[in-house]
Amino acid sequence: MVRISRWIVTGALAAMIAGAVAASEDIADQYPQSELYAKPVEFIPHVFTAIGATAPPTYENSGHNNNLSFVVTSEGVVVVNGGASARLAAALHDEIKAVTDLPVKLVINENGQGHAFLGNSYWADQGVDILAHEDAIHEVEENGHFILEGMKRYNRDKAEGTRTVAANLSFSDRYDYELGGVKFEILHLGPAHGPGDTQVWIPEWSMMIAGDIAFHERMPPLFADTCSKCWVETFEEKFIPLAPTYVIPGHGHPTNLAVVTRGTVDYLKDLREKIGAHIEEGGDLGGAYYVDQSPWEHLDTFEELATKNAGRVFEEMEWE
Known part of the structure; x- marks a missing residue:
């Protein structure tokens, strides 16, 4: 069974967080010799991630705007x-x-x-098993064609x-x-960002590959x-009690x-509080778009998402 030295990991974590300044939606491509936006890095021993762009998907970033991670064990x-x-x-497989x-x-x-x-089509052609939450599979079966055409x-x-x-x-x-010898707990902790949100928890290493339940460098999108x-x-109620030491979010640098x-x-709490106050004051949907989100304007995709998020939270909270 693989064990991890804590002092080595602490140094890697500090270096990774220090490098977070390089995560910017203004950088079109950090790894031009590959289809990947960035070369995979070893965050903790045996756990690698290719950090995607924090911008929306584009031709320049090849749609690599999320984190593509892999864990190397003694058997595969x-x-x-x-x-x-x-x-x-295929580019990730090359790495x-x-x-x-x-x-x-x-x-x-x-x-x-x-x-x-x-990218499942590539992995399926390699004969690799693919696992997803039942709601994510339903989403692929219902809307996969439209998602593919958009790509x-x-x-x-x-x-x-x-x-x-699928x-x-x-x-x-x-x-x-x-x-x-590495035990993976693949979890659906509950409703969060979108259908079938999945977290990959490695308890022995206190390592969470969190997916889109967790954000920090780009604004969380609300659908x-x-x-x-x-x-x-x-x-x-479900994520925090696991108390992971190391977190690879769905987007942006690994962190804590x-x-x-x-x-x-x-x-989310700040936005809900402001929308709630807006509703209490008799505000309408049009006004909800302009609640103050300035404390979060440092996040990538703020311009694309802030007003959309406000409108969607207003529509949700109207009926709470």
Whole structure:
């Protein structure tokens, strides 16, 4: 069983957090020799992540705007996220092969969004099992074609070879998996960012590959079906009690629990408080778009998301 030296990890964590200044939506591509936006880094021993752009998906970043992670064990590799295209998945596989000769044994989709599952077609062609939450699979089956067409519009020739493939393995609340002496708890802690949000917890290492339940460098997007109240409850009642020492969020640099709590729960609570006050004062939807979110304007994608988020929280809280 692999054990991790705490002083080595602490140094890696400090270096990673210090490097967070390089995470900017203004940087089009950090790794031009690859389809990947950035070269994978070893966050803690045996756990690697290719940190995606904090900008929306573009041709320049090849749709790599989320974190693509992998864990190397003595018997094989577990990958978290299929990637936004078959070519992007292949590029990640090339990086895995540069680290180890061991095969990829399992790919986990963190949700039903394109950058989590569109690369499944590549992994399926390699004969690799793919796991996703049942709600994420439903999202792929219902909307996968439209998500794929959207990717083709921005990715053009880089979409070559990509087709919609749903995971062949599913779970509802928890899926236990062991490989090379490393125990993985694949969890759906509850409703949060989107359908089928999935977290990958490695208790022995106090390591959480959190997916989109956790944000800190970019603004958390709220979709039409996102329940912001549920997200806060899931995070506070299920995620925080696990007390991970190390967190790889869905987007942005790996960090710790305190940082993602501020970037996720503190943001959602602040927005809900301001929208709630706006409603109490008789405010309407039009006015809700302009509640003060200036404390969060340092977050990437603020311009794209702040007003949309406010409108969606207003529509949710109107009926609470």
